[in-house]
Amino acid sequence: MHPVLRALVIDLELSIVLLGGVAPATSLAEQASLTEGPLVITKQGSFFIGGREQLSTSLGRGKSAGPPGTITVDQVYVRYQTPPRAEMQPNIVLIHGCCLTGKSWETTPDGRMGWDEYFVRRGFSTYVLDQAWRGRSAADPSAINAVADGHLPIESLPTESSASHEGAWVLFRFGPRYGETFPGLQFPVNAADQLWKQMVPDYAGGLPKPNPTVPALAQLAQRIGPSVLISHSQSGIYPFQALVADPRNIAGIIAIEPAACPDSKAELMPYKGTPILVLFGDYIADSPGWAHILQGCRDYVGALKAAGGRAELLVLPETGIKGNSHMLMQDFNSLQIAGLLVDWIRNSGR
Amino acid sequence: MHPVLRALVIDLELSIVLLGGVAPATSLAEQASLTEGPLVITKQGSFFIGGREQLSTSLGRGKSAGPPGTITVDQVYVRYQTPPRAEMQPNIVLIHGCCLTGKSWETTPDGRMGWDEYFVRRGFSTYVLDQAWRGRSAADPSAINAVADGHLPIESLPTESSASHEGAWVLFRFGPRYGETFPGLQFPVNAADQLWKQMVPDYAGGLPKPNPTVPALAQLAQRIGPSVLISHSQSGIYPFQALVADPRNIAGIIAIEPAACPDSKAELMPYKGTPILVLFGDYIADSPGWAHILQGCRDYVGALKAAGGRAELLVLPETGIKGNSHMLMQDFNSLQIAGLLVDWIRNSGR
Numbered sequence: 001m002h003p004v005l006r007a008l009v010i011d012l013e014l015s016i017v018l019l020g021g022v023a024p025a026t027s028l029a030e031q032a033s034l035t036e037g038p039l040v041i042t043k044q045g046s047f048f049i050g051g052r053e054q055l056s057t058s059l060g061r062g063k064s065a066g067p068p069g070t071i072t073v074d075q076v077y078v079r080y081q082t083p084p085r086a087e088m089q090p091n092i093v094l095i096h097g098c099c100l101t102g103k104s105w106e107t108t109p110d111g112r113m114g115w116d117e118y119f120v121r122r123g124f125s126t127y128v129l130d131q132a133w134r135g136r137s138a139a140d141p142s143a144i145n146a147v148a149d150g151h152l153p154i155e156s157l158p159t160e161s162s163a164s165h166e167g168a169w170v171l172f173r174f175g176p177r178y179g180e181t182f183p184g185l186q187f188p189v190n191a192a193d194q195l196w197k198q199m200v201p202d203y204a205g206g207l208p209k210p211n212p213t214v215p216a217l218a219q220l221a222q223r224i225g226p227s228v229l230i231s232h233s234q235s236g237i238y239p240f241q242a243l244v245a246d247p248r249n250i251a252g253i254i255a256i257e258p259a260a261c262p263d264s265k266a267e268l269m270p271y272k273g274t275p276i277l278v279l280f281g282d283y284i285a286d287s288p289g290w291a292h293i294l295q296g297c298r299d300y301v302g303a304l305k306a307a308g309g310r311a312e313l314l315v316l317p318e319t320g321i322k323g324n325s326h327m328l329m330q331d332f333n334s335l336q337i338a339g340l341l342v343d344w345i346r347n348s349g350r
Numbered sequence: 351m352h353p354v355l356r357a358l359v360i361d362l363e364l365s366i367v368l369l370g371g372v373a374p375a376t377s378l379a380e381q382a383s384l385t386e387g388p389l390v391i392t393k394q395g396s397f398f399i400g401g402r403e404q405l406s407t408s409l410g411r412g413k414s415a416g417p418p419g420t421i422t423v424d425q426v427y428v429r430y431q432t433p434p435r436a437e438m439q440p441n442i443v444l445i446h447g448c449c450l451t452g453k454s455w456e457t458t459p460d461g462r463m464g465w466d467e468y469f470v471r472r473g474f475s476t477y478v479l480d481q482a483w484r485g486r487s488a489a490d491p492s493a494i495n496a497v498a499d500g501h502l503p504i505e506s507l508p509t510e511s512s513a514s515h516e517g518a519w520v521l522f523r524f525g526p527r528y529g530e531t532f533p534g535l536q537f538p539v540n541a542a543d544q545l546w547k548q549m550v551p552d553y554a555g556g557l558p559k560p561n562p563t564v565p566a567l568a569q570l571a572q573r574i575g576p577s578v579l580i581s582h583s584q585s586g587i588y589p590f591q592a593l594v595a596d597p598r599n600i601a602g603i604i605a606i607e608p609a610a611c612p613d614s615k616a617e618l619m620p621y622k623g624t625p626i627l628v629l630f631g632d633y634i635a636d637s638p639g640w641a642h643i644l645q646g647c648r649d650y651v652g653a654l655k656a657a658g659g660r661a662e663l664l665v666l667p668e669t670g671i672k673g674n675s676h677m678l679m680q681d682f683n684s685l686q687i688a689g690l691l692v693d694w695i696r697n698s699g700r
Contacts, residue, residue, distance in 0.1 A: 038434065041389045044467065045457035048547035053515075060511040064555065069514020075547040077453065084388065101486045103427065107395035117394065136451045136485045141510040141551040144494060148507040157498040160491040161410040164419020165403075197398035197425040201491040205414065 034121050035113050035335060041120070044081040049223065050132070050216040051075030058145035065149065076216035077102075077136035078129045080224075081116075086125040090226045090251040090345065093127045093217070094119075097233030097259075099163040099202045101135030102128040104232065108330040109194035115230075115329050118338045127224065131235065132212035133203040159206030165196050172326040173283045173290065182283045186323035186331035195330065204234065210241045217242040221249035228252040228345055233326065234259050244270045252348055254341055255297075257281060257290075257326050264299035268307045275348035276304070276311040277341070281324030281331075284315070290326075310348070314340075384471050385463050385685060391470070394431040399573065400482070400566035401425030408495035415499065426566035427452075427486035428479045430574075431466075436475040440576040440601040440695065443477045443567070444469075447583030448609075449513040449552045451485030452478040454582065458680040459544035465679050468688045477574065481585065482562035483553040509556030515546050522676040523633045523640065532633045536673035536681035545680065554584060560591045567592040571599035578602040578695055583676065584609050594620045602698055604691055605647075607631065607640075607676050614649035618657045625698035626654070626661040627691070631674030631681075634665070640676075660698070664690075 057068040079102065094115060096104040105128050106114040119126040133139045139158075146152040163171070166178040174189055175181040181189055204211060217238060221227045226249050229239035236258020243250050252275040255261065261278060262271065278297045284290045297313060304311040316324050316337070324331050331337070407418040429452065444465060446454040455478050456464040469476040483489040489508075496502040513521070516528040524539055525531040531539055554561060567588060571577045576599050579589035586608020593600050602625040605611065611628060612621065628647045634640045647663060654661040666674050666687070674681050681687070 039391045039394070041391060044389070045461070045464070046453060047457060047461070048544060051543075051547050053546075056512075056514070059514055059517075061507075061509055064509070064511060066514070066517060069516045070546075071512050071514060071549065072543070072546040077547075079456070103396060103486050106429070107397060111395075111397070114395070130486070136453050136480070136548075136550065138512070138547070138550040141512055144507055144510050147497070148504060150504075154498060154500075154504065157411075157494055159411055159414070160494050161414060162406075162421050162488070162491055164406070164409055164416070164421060166419045167409075167416060193401075193422070194398060196403075196420075196422040197401050197427075197488070198486075199421065200486065200488040 035118065039117065039121060040084055041081050042084055042086070044079075046077065046079040048075040048077055048137075049220045050212060054140060054142075056140070056142040058142040058149065058151060061145045061148045065145065071138070071140065073138050073140045074132050074212035074216075075137055076129050076132050076213055076220070078127050078220060080125060080127040081120045082125040083120050083123055086123060089124050090228050091127060091224050092119045092124045093129065093220060093227050093229045095129060095213070095217070095229065095231045095235040095238060096131065097231075097235055098204070099161070099168075099199045101130045101198065101200055103135075103198045104327075105329055108188065108191075108334060109198075110188035110191035113335065115334065115338050118335055119342070122342050125224070127220065127227075129213070129216075129220075131204065132216065133207060135200060139203055158203055160201045160203050161205060162201050163199050165192070168196075168199070171289075173281070173287055174325055176286060182286065182323075184282075184323040185325060186333050187325040187327055188330070188332060195327065210245075211238060214238050214241045215245065218246040218250075222246075225249055226251040228254060230254040230256065230341070231258060232256045232329070236260060237262070240271065243274060247274065250274060252276070252345060254279065254344070256328065258293070258297065260293065261297040261300040264296070264303040268304050268309060271304055271311070272307060272309040274310065276301070276309070277344055277348075278311070278313045279337075280313075280315045281326060281328045282317045282322050283325075312344075385468065389467065389471060390434055391431050392434050392436075394429075396427065396429040398425040398427055398487075399570045400562060404490060404492075406490070406492040408492040408499065408501060411495045411498045415495065421488070421490065423488050423490045424482050424562035424566075425487055426479050426482050426563055426570070428477050428570060430475060430477040431470045432475040433470050433473055436473060439474050440578050441477060441574050442469045442474045443479065443570065443577050443579045445479060445563070445567070445579065445581045445585040445588060446481065447585055448554070449511070449518075449549045451480045451548065451550055453485075453548045454677075455679055458538065458541075458684060459548075460538035460541035463685065465684065465688050468685055469692070472692050475574070477570065477577075479563070479566075479570075481554065482566065483557060485550060489553055508553055510551045510553050511555065512551050513549050515542070518546075518549070521639075523631070523637055524675055526636060532636065532673075534632075534673040535675060536683055537675040537677055538680070538682060545677065560595075561588060564588050564591045565595065568596040568600075572596075575599055576601040578604060580604040580606065580691070581608060582606045582679070586610060587612070590621070593624060597624065600624060602626070602695060604629065604694070606678065608643070608647065610643065611647040611650040614646070614653040618654050618659060621654055621661070622657060622659040624660065626651070626659070627694055627698075628661070628663045629678075629687075630663075630665045631676060631678045632667045632672055633675075662694075
């Protein structure tokens with residue numbers, strides 16, 4: 001690019017940021033305007049955090065087993081985009097849930113902008129990861145091959161599970177039974193086939209605790225600087241565990257429908273210094289499992305606030321925002337919710 | 351963004367494209383200038399191509415098995431970015447090789463720009479996929495769980511293999527033995543740990559032939575329009591198979607060190623109308639396996655040219671470009687090679 005043009009582009013970006021990128025946008029019309037027009041990125045890329053080397057005698061099966069060799073597992077794949085002037089705000093780290101990958105946060109099943117891009121357009125450096133042993137973060141096939149070749153007993157086979165369409169429909173609160181929807185549901189069920197395609201086998205049930213993704217989150221924050229960790233569902237407890245292990249650079253935690261909050265009766269001191277938002281969608285009362293989890297989070301947030309912590313519980317229908325499923329980052333009003341999170345992040349820094 | 355500013359941005363983008371984005375760049379200095387400065391994207395996102403529903407009674411194991419349910423497999427995850435004025439050029443589709451995912455084409459192990467971004471900066475809409483059953487494209491865990499629960503015999507376990515560091519070092523021609531490098535090697539071996547973290551279990555050996563990625567490639571081209579398919583290694587034969595199945599919108603094939611070229615004695619008619627480039631790096635003579643494959647590709651390209659086809663074989667050291675490994679999209683001169691491909695694509699359209 002010609003130097004004069006480049007300077008002009010940079011000036012223009014700054015003007016754009018000052019005029020539209022950083023000012024809080026509260027109306028739906030303003031939200032919409034932020035999602036249009038070209039996207040300017042100063043840097044993007046991908047890398048891995050964590051990982052350990054493992055010697056294996058069973059990297060293949062039968063004749064393809066080959067000699068013993070080393071592989072690397074437990075690493076976490078991270079992709080990021082940085083917009084102009086992102087250094088004025090914390091990084092956003094998006095951590096997907098069960099049986100899914102970082103794809104959850106990208107283009108919605110019905111083709112709308114994902115949160116991965118929305119936060120970039122709102123001026124945040126945004127990092128999307130695949131949990132350890134999932135998606136682009138390697139699993140270890142050794143035990144499967146060793147069983148296949150008779151070197152290990154069947155009991156050594158790893159836990160590897162997938163969510164069914166039928167099961168996920170109910171668990172994600174699209175409706176009370178597969179094929180039925182709750183009244184006013186915001187999830188684009190007509191495009192559910194694109195959600196089903198996002199699902200991949202999940203090894204998490206057989207991994208050590210904490211999940212290897214947890215230390216990777218702490219390491220990631222060390223590498224990239226102050227970060228707000230946004231979890232979903234299965235990964236809900238991970239940022240809390242990372243915070244207890246190493247609070248440096250964890251600027252905030254947003255738990256979207258966490259599968260569990262920390263125990264309200266545990267030592268709360270490690271959580272007190274960090275802004276924490278726990279968010280739930282609609283139809284919780286129609287789902288006993290979720291109602292139980294929400295109660296646990298109410299107890300935790302209540303105890304933490306009573307202890308002087310900076311925690312907040314937001315149940316969307318209680319604020320007038322209705323119809324949200326468990327997959328609220330893909331619901332029709334997904335960007336409205338992301339906008340609420342941007343406002344919360346900016347206010348939490350004050 | 352203010353409408354006046356938005357219009358100005360768009361004008362500026364067009365100027366940038368006309369001044370620097372589309373004109374062929376042949377010198378290394380020009381290549382470097384293309385990789386600096388902000389990146390402007392008009393659209394980005396991700397989606398899945400293909401996929402079939404499969405009923406399973408073994409989505410978990412033991413108590414976690416749950417009721418029978420449906421999952422979707424064989425779909426292919428695709429992520430894309432579109433720069434301004436991309437409609438003037440064909441799309442680029444990047445298809446990774448064995449034991450890897452689309453990450454191969456992103457940021458290099460030592461942190462330089464990947465081809466995924468380079469082609470966007472050269473004005474191409476660029477699509478990166480994860481092969482079926484790999485990375486963000488789901489595998490089916492049913493057989494593993496069914497064996498674990500005693501419902502299927504051990505022989506039913508799927509083929510799932512990983513490449514070892516030691517094996518890949520030699521196969522990727524970093525050197526004659528693990529830890530030794532060929533003289534003048536361009537691969538950043540000091541950052542090899544980041545390459546090892548890219549490797550994931552590979553089910554391809556047990557999948558039907560053609561690999562489900564092949565029909566997905568044909569479908570992808572139908573969806574996105576004229577496309578140059580760039581394969582690597584294991585995926586080398588896929589674009590040729592897609593071309594034979596359905597040539598519509600396959601504007602060209604670039605096979606980077608394919609594991610196999612089509613048989614030179616087969617019917618060559620289906621390949622005659624499409625520009626085809628087969629590219630190999632250095633040290634082939636030191637690697638009997640690769641020498642054999644290169645000979646097969648020489649035979650194929652020679653036969654196709656003799657039959658009136660538009661094929662070309664490029665062995666980099668024969669043109670004076672030396673030191674390239676099998677992972678040449680990650681070698682120090684990776685963008686120089688990508689630049690050659692851009693020149694080839696633009697010339698092939700004439």
